[in-house]
Amino acid sequence: MRPFFRLLALLFFCTTATELLAQQLRTIDHIYDPKVQTVLLFPLVGSNPNDPALTLNPPVISLDEQVSLQLEFDDLTANYRSFRARLIHCNADWQRSILNDIEFTYEYNDNPITEYQTSINTKIQYFHYRFTLPRVKLPGNYLIVVYDERNRNNIIFTRRFSTYQNRLNVAADVRFSTNPAYQFNSQQVDLSINYRGYQVISPQDDFKVVIRQNYRDDRVLRDLRPTSVQAFDQTLEYRLIDMTNTLPGGNEFRFFDTRTVLSRANYIERIDRPADRNIAYVQEDKPRSRGVYIQSDDFNGMFVIDHRETGNGATNADYIETIFTLKIPEIPNVELFVNGAFNFWQLNDVNKMAYDPLLNAYRASVLLKQGVYNYDYMVQTTGSQPKVDENYIEGSYSSTENDYEVFVYHRPPASRADQLVAYKRVGVNKRK
Structure with missing residues (x-):
């Protein structure tokens, strides 16, 4: 690329980032345009990309596997609109990181959404859009921002997703709460992290552990501290008795x-x-x-x-x-x-x-x-x-069937952002 065009591209990047930042963009799942509905983001796993059950999987993928994330949504204006998508990197707390686009993307971080179809034989007409997210370089938390191509300040919606690389071994188990007062209505997550072969300075302080129930960002446990550090075995154990690793079991939906x-x-x-x-x-x-x-x-x-x-x-x-x-x-x-x-x-x-x-x-x-x-x-x-x-x-019952995810974040030495270095899914009371 010639220096002049490289400068133009850089200025465009800076302008777009400034516009998004100026709006104090909330890094949450949210639809800003009421005419946009059914925003789906899911991994394309299996042999049938049109399987409706694919949307039951959370938007969390491994960078070590050739799995892409698919974005789909409907525009109920019934008129074609040009949309574009941009990725934002976030830390473990879902606050925007200080990374530049070039540090976590392989391509130009401004993508047109060009694949669309019109609804067929429906009373409410809509345009159905699809977009395959580009791959990213770093494991961690991301936000995809979709906005109007004609007005970059008009954000249509935002969706969270995560990518991971399992550099640690995580073992997790879910059971009823060990606190007698909660054993019939709550569930406790015990886990251990083996970091053998992974470079870390202070394992009891440097790892950030997040537990999420049923893929819900309103059902999250944070700031967990290990109950024991086994330096010889390079293992951290989280078997807490202060209820900080306990969530209500809820009920079947x-x-x-x-x-x-x-x-x-x-x-x-x-x-x-x-x-x-x-x-x-x-x-x-x-x-x-x-x-x-x-x-x-x-x-x-x-x-x-x-x-x-x-x-x-x-x-x-x-x-x-x-x-x-x-x-x-x-x-x-x-x-x-x-x-x-x-x-x-x-x-x-x-x-x-x-x-x-x-x-x-x-x-x-x-x-x-x-x-x-x-x-x-x-x-x-x-x-x-x-x-x-x-x-x-x-109501809430410890016998309820639930899914749990364990996210382990770490900021490696000389790195400027948190990375998702381990991810584990575990179920409780699963039906056979």
């Missing part, structure tokens, strides 16, 4: 099936079909916080997009106005939400419920693409310091 609108599928009470849209009423729910644990299969809060008649959920699945009903007397000084991965586990106006005195129940209407969804109900107190309680409606 509720679910419903809207893959077809020609008949009522699982947990759908009725379907209305006006000319402009379809309306699905999920069967009336009741609290589950009292009573015994009931075993059932679920997606641990996730969802899949699918269309039963064609098997092509990407462009044949329609958007349905989905009505949730929770039969419970009005609760003072709280707000209720129907929640799940479909809203990134965030509590906002999209999934907020309103009390209907005629029904003596709370109701919410959420626009969702056809598929199979997991969900539950969450309570948030009102006031200056709101508190969230998922167990108030759903």
